[in-house]
Amino acid sequence: MSDDALQYLAGFGNQHQSEAVAGSLPRGQNSPQRVAHGLYAELLSGSAFTAPRADNQRSWLYRRQPSVVVGGYAPLAHEFLKTGAAEGQVVPPDPLRWAPTPVPAADCDFVSGLRTLCVNGDPDAQVGMAAHLYLANRSMERTAFVNADGELLIVPQQGRLCITTELGRLDVRPAEIALIPRGLVFKVAVDGPSRGYVCENYGAALRLPELGPIGSNGLANARDFLAPVAWFEDEEPGDYEIVKKFGGRLWRARQAHSPFNVVAWHGNLTPYKYDTAHFMTVGSISFDHPDPSIFTVLTSPSDTPGWANVDFVIFPPRWMVAEHSFRPPWYHRNVMSEFMGLVLGQYDAKPEGFKPGGASLHNAFVPHGPDTEAFAKASAAALTPHKLDHTLAFMFETRYRLLPTAFAMQAGGALETTYADCWNGLADNFTTP
Template identity: 70%
Template sequence: MTQASADLSYQSGFGNEYATEAVPGALPQGRNSPQRAPFDLYPELISGTAFTAPRHENRRTWMYRRQPSVVSGRYKPYAQAQWTTGANREIALPPEPLRWAPIPLDKADVDFIDGVHTLAANGDAEAQTGIAAHVYLASRSMERRAVVNADGEMLFVPQQGRLVITTEMGVLEVKPGEIALVPRGVVFKVALPDGLSRGYLCENYGAQFRLPELGPIGSNGLANARDFQAPVAAFEDASVGYELVKKSGGRFWSAPTRQSPFNVVAWHGNLSPVKYDTAHFMTIGSISFDHPDPSIFTVLTSPSDTPGTANCDFVIFPPRWLVMEDTFRPPWYHRNLMSEFMGLVYGEYDAKPGGFKPGGASLHNCMVPHGPDEEAFEKASHSDLKPQKLDNTLAFMFESRYRFIPTEFAMQSPALDQDYADCWAGLKDQYKP
């Protein structure tokens, strides 16, 4: 890549109006689409929202590229049977908790595109509602292959191995503990500098992720906009051919190109890939008693048409202090309207110390009871409540108003824990009148 991608320079902020050029003078001044752009580049607009979206929500970026993206071969169907879109309503799913052990990587002789496996999904990409929860299992970098998702934006949560995500706007390097967000319609490829890699993906068909409102928290707290990092402009030799895989309407297509899709010399706008280090999350919790709702751990939210009821919330449980008095400190037993897909990046989750492993996942749908296992309940009920630091841990949730339906791959996987419900079997009637 040409320009500052070599030293992985970034611009700070979330939803900012960025301006960056790989070659000085490549950005037009005073107009977006001059009769002739500098260096005879092609202006191209990508709109992430409708033209008439409110100004504070409108997302678009102008790119100035060596060849426009209309230059490509004809598309042919591409086979990727494990990456599915939307919910399969024919799967009869009992209203029970589900859990998966980490899916092994030893058979993953594929790159990112072919290594995506859908575990559960809801909603409808055509109706622009809902999400899909995937895992990726890959061992090879994408070399002369690129992918573009017209169905939704992609939230990356690496669990093992770094990712180098090359996009039309520049390059992001993302390690476990960090996340990356690639907007709908932006072309990207994934390199694996550490080889075998595993992680989680949220494919968001609905409203774009944004920072949540803080309400009574005030002006500071949770994720700060300035801690998100966008790439600077970088481009490849335009004469290098690629295979471009496109996801559209839940189907995959492939077309040859005679040029690199990563040929953007300059760009400006507020639609951009970004990355975020979860270590910068300002965790808020109780300093008196009781266990607060997990909504205080929301990093990003995709709102729905019902205020306060998200299409998807991305929630993390990072290292934090527990200081509550006379309180059962782990999450209580609960049934929620919102459905929860959960993963563990590293460390131990305090509500399931033995059964939930990094790289694994759990699913608790709407009104499915869940909570601490027997071991966690006994420990938390009788421990001496001194200040306690939960350290070296990072769990997360994709939380949605829509019920998740697992895929056949997920339900038939050897990683599915057939005995998950047994973790509560020892909770006896302790009533002592």
């Protein structure tokens, strides 16, 4: 898809309207007796009907055939896709890290190429998340995917994606992200071997965090989140496979038409893309290393204020200017669990061992921090302003313990069994006064 063919509607959570054929959107009535151009009205609700107005998410879709026109579903096996804490492995409280997993040579699209690394929670209880990799070398042509268990935050690391949704298309490159609402049908086209990360969020929908003392400006701005314009597949009818994730399992059905037949829509439940280059970083210019919460792009709150079900945090290019301070992250033990990935460049706390496409997991109260090399370099560095550039790391942070899957822990896989050795050189340098 060329950039000049793309148009977007800006603003996270805004009410949008878009039509691919003029006159398709009704005026003054959401669902008239007869919709223009012979279309059907369908409501997609992402929240309970009685949710407060500020939290209510829904979109009206005006489509050529409603989504009820689909065949019966049958189970679809997927060896590597896991859901909920019940499918995790019991592991000791050790730090874990994975090298980049190569894209397989065998054909795999976005769905068949999903590999779950760690899980928690329960989608039926609408609590928790899963962290997946996607490894794809083939586009989804006449196959579409819909996740009834949770929304999907897609973080490309290698390869450009064209994501076709019921509401339109998104062109997403590495260093950009895509957010697909729960229950929305989509498919993914790839441009060569592609790899990335996916956060499957079972809890409250991701939203922009409150800014508190930061004030009215900073972090991610709503206007930089782009929703697609209406677009539909105008082609001859033909067999289409619909893959649905429902109750932690995959199911498949076939229908005789494209699910991407929405001619017009309006509402605030939409997919989005976001370029992380637009993130307005906030940092210390006096002393000490600020908490990573100041890099939060999106948050899924839990029932305890301040304790997120999921936070999506990025570590983008930024200036480091604090005085008389150790600048990488401090050694710490956190009540939250931290799953990290590296999209590009080098992560300042792990200059060599952490590679783009890799991942790490530090669960609740598992100690972690700069490796021996990073500590030595930062302890002796001249404290002049410098910029961390050509880098992008991210974190899925959650209040619940993350359990790695059997795939993540398999012998001979990407698991780095010597990861903890990176701290062995931190000697006892204490000297008596």
